[in-house]
Amino acid sequence: MNAHSPRNTNESLFARAQKTTPGGVNSPVRAFRSVGGTPRFITKAQGPYFWDAEERRYIDYIGSWGPAIVGHAHPKVVQAVQEAAARGLSFGAPTEGEIDMAEEICKLVPSIEQVRLVSSGTEATMSALRLARGATRRDKIVKFEGCYHGHADSLLVKAGSGLLTFGNPTSSGVPEDFVKHTLVLDYNNTQQLEEAFKAAGNEIACVIVEPVAGNMNLVPATAEFLQTMRRLCTEYGAILIFDEVMSGFRVALGGAQSLYGIAPDLTALGKVIGGGLPVAAFGGRADIMKHLAPLGGVYQAGTLSGNPVAVAAGLTTLRIIQEAGFYERLSAQTRKLADGLGDAARDAGVTFSADTLGGMFGLYFSAAVPTSYAEVMQGDKERFNVFFHAMLDQGVYLAPSAFEAGFVSAQHDDAVIAETLVAARTAFAEIAS
């Protein structure tokens, strides 16, 4: 049967999906709840584009929420996956590819001396937290409002992303007892952080942070905020965890930690390191990692961890992004997009700002780039929604929420950016009218 049957429409597929899947989607933000309308059902993707069930082509600015950094269906990645698949899909026993992957990660992110592979970012942060608690024998953890670290119970405390969109402060189903050790502080508020450590520093197992926040739109940390965090963690014997599931290999080859020149004790990775297949990882100081089973008492495991097909996709992606000039070009293209959008908004008289870091961008319907969750919340969500749909109608697919960052791939060339900017002029004009 033809998977691209012309009888399928996005509407008919969405109706069908809702019968057997809650909300018709397997991850909430895909449902378009925040922007309204019918989600697009994707049939194929190539380079900077994907196509929906109605055979409409879109320029894709989510790139699977980050992983598609080399462009969709890159021939080298596809070939590596096909060859790995032909050798067997999963063994439940170690492979050389996992060593190659670990060596590559340790080389690219020097604060990582040892690493363990898992299958999702959620697993990576959840395991890093358990490890931090096990290694310090402390319970309390610190997170920041607007940062999203996956959906582990103790982290769903005013978490960002999908939850932000739905306006829920926490998820139901998480017992109060599970989050009573989680301290939620304001992002980029150095003074508050100092106060928290002064009050309870000796009980804090770890601080977990997105060094470049990408789940409340794009909000980079200030250097002072991260430097203070590093100093306080060292002073009080707490473990500093950088959640670089999104920023890792996205804002720079060495992640946000290379841009800020700060070495965390542990790092969580995901998204790009799987190249589109389920690979994530957590790693860091060897003296902390040695607490993990089978060496130590902190239990952590996974049937599909280090899966050979997924590792082949990830490893090939990590090799492509090391090609000379990759990040210079990616950053330049992303900048071109943001600058062009800024120009188009100004010409239309629409209050707007944009920011980029590496291959990541933020669009804000506010006069200035926000620096905190509270400021992000002040952006004009209605205007974003009009913009989103005007762009979608013209074949440009942005993240379907005002609270998500956007992603550019190495395949977004000048022609693709130019086509996007033509669409943006029409979209801003619609907002202005």
Ligand SMILES: *Cc1c(COP(=O)(O)O)cnc(C)c1O
């Ligand atoms: C996406 C993301 C996660 C969760 O990763 P999943 O693979 O979706 O479980 C965790 N932290 C950050 C910063 C992310 O962007």
